[in-house]
Amino acid sequence: MHHALQIDEIARCICAQISRPGPSDWCDGLPVQQYPRGSCDLSNLARTCTTLSEPSLDALWSFQGTILHLLRTMPSDLWDITIQVPRGVDVSDANSREENMSLGISPRRIVRASDWGRFAFYARRVRSFKDRHVHSETSVVYDILATKFPNGAVFPRLEIIDWASKDSQLFHHVRLFLSPGITRLHIHSNYAANFTILETLSRELPGLKNVDVSGAAPNSFTSPFVGALHDLETLIVWNLDLKAFEHLSRLPRLRYLWLMSNTPPRLSPRPKDLPCFPALRIFECESIEAAPNLLEQMGRSLVEFRLSSRSWATSPTKQVFQELYAALASSCTHSLLQEIAVDEAWHAQQINHTQIDLHAVSGDDLRQLFCFRNLVHVSLAHRIAVDLDDVVALDMARAWPRIEVLEFPCDMAQCIAPRMTLEGLYAFAEHCPLLRELSLLFDATAAKSKLASEGKQLRVSQDTLTSLDVAYSSIGTKKREWRRVAHFLCLIFPKMSKLEATQPDSSADARAWAMHRAWMQVSNKTF
Incomplete structure (x- = not known):
């Protein structure tokens, strides 16, 4: 045996490579090791090699x-x-x-x-x-x-x-x-009385760095617990009082925070020489009303911002989202922010057709976010499909040249007639060379696309995109129409390996089903 294998550090590095831990099921900020995928190899190694037995067993167990x-x-x-x-x-x-x-x-x-x-x-x-x-x-x-x-x-x-x-x-x-x-703790219970143990945990686990306290944990237990922790790096918590939240804002190593409460405490303004959340990089929030104020206090160092609708009572209006996007643009450092995710999918309330204009976010509303030139991941899942057109699509593609994942998911019941055409799709191929996944609503009918109807020469072939989700996008149902779209997609996205179209529900009309079948034909012709 080579003498290098008798060095414990090298042996453990080898075993760590064999184990190849699986993906996390905790959260993006808290990776947790799963069962080693190389369990059989580790087991065999522990039984056949005395030198590597101890590190193999350590990795296996x-x-x-x-x-x-x-x-x-x-x-x-x-x-x-x-x-x-x-x-x-x-x-x-x-x-x-x-x-x-x-x-x-x-x-x-x-x-x-x-x-x-x-x-x-x-x-x-x-x-x-x-x-x-x-x-x-x-x-x-x-x-x-x-x-x-x-x-x-x-x-x-x-x-x-x-x-x-x-x-x-x-x-x-x-x-x-x-x-x-x-150093890493996740406890969950649906019984509030169980969380009396938090007082014990803060005393017996002084080195806690990563904490997830979810479920029915009441404020009276979580706030003193969090207030006693000084080395926190990541935190997922439901309720906190103002004192505990102020304590968090001063922690020098807190980089990930997920506030599940729909009524988080409101921080008072602080002088510029006393920064709030100096190390915070990822912030997840479930209160759209409180988000602008929170961003004002903690946005300067953010790299990722996510907003979930799980605890929303009603669907926010367009103006509320305008204020949120304005707060992002004014509070976050334009060169740092890389991810923006807004998810209304948790909120199942249907919006009356007479109120669509009150709730529908337009492409022009998103222009406030075009200042973030280094965005890599954008996912805006509004209840009503975002109303994009070709002009906004072109400006968006130019504004986000480093984008890799761009998603505008939508629900058929809350869809609007798409105004963006294949011209807009072509803009992303032309100006977003790193784009891998794209999901948005557009009109692929030949009559509304100069590229398809006039046979314009396609100068760009984007070879990074592999996945396109067209949701309920419009498309011509005649063979020559959908074949033209398939040819167009093959030319601009030659490496695309997956095309998805959302299947209409049972109440959809015949045309919706015909367009879905056309997209399935495009998928078959494209790959």
Whole structure:
């Protein structure tokens, strides 16, 4: 064996490369390791190479999504274990299987001191623990663990814990896994009383850097908890009082904040020499009314801004969005902001046709955002489709030369007749060389496109775009019409591998279905 492999740091780097952790299911700001995709390789390596055995086992056991695997290291006659997985669940995927399975665990005999040897051997390797099966069928396991570990720390080297109880009486078992080394915490419960434990957590976990406290956590518990944390880097929280929010605004390393409340506290103006949220890079908000004021305080260093409609009572008017976009333009540094996402999709309220003009955001309203020259990702999912035309599309394409993902999703029930034509689509091919994904509404009928009807020469072939979502865009239903569109798309987007058109619902008229079939034909001809 090469002497370099006997260096522990190199061996662990090799094992880390083998494990290749899967994608996060926490949030964009908080990546959490899933089961290693190279589990079989790590297992084989641990059994066949003495030098690499320890780092291989550490990588293999670093993340656990259930207590089950540790229990199986104990004597085979100790536990009676039953597992049920619903039909349709991919049992070959460890994450999917353990998210959906139902466990039944009970002891067959009294647990002896000699039964814990292998359990402890592997438990010290666990760095991340996510238990979504805390219910009555497994409570006996945690009661037994409590007798063995009266002071907690079942996993002495634990760094990440994700805990959600389905039973209000069992949430307290999270105490078993509290370790001073924990830096990342996610707890969720639908019972407000469970969050009394937050007072304990702020004392026992002094090194917390990444926190997600969601569910029914009341302000009276979350605010003192957050106010006692000084090393926060990321935070997802529902309710905070003004004192806790002021505390957050002074933290030097807070880079990600998601406020789920629809009534966040309002910060008072602060002198320029006392900046708010000096390190904040990503901000997610669920109150469109409070967003302009919040952006004024924290927008200078933002790289990403996202707004969700989950807690909105009514659909905002066009003027409210105009104020939001004006606040973005005036508060955020134009050269820093790279992502803007507004999502009204959570809000299911239908808008009366007589009020469409009051709510419809026009392309001209978006001109306030054209000052952000370094935007990479823009997704504006308004209830009513954004009203773009060819002039706005051209100005937008010129204003955002670095855009990679551009999305204007829409709902058929709230659609407006598109005014943008293939001319506008061509503008994005001409001026956005990095564009990979495009989703917007346009009119692809030949009669309204000079490029298609007059046979203008196409000078541009954009070879980066791979996905185009046309939603409910108009298209000619005759063969020669949709074939002309297919030819046009092949010329300007030669690397496109996916074209999607939203299927109309059962109440749609015959023309809507005919246009959908035409787009399916275009998709078949394009790829």
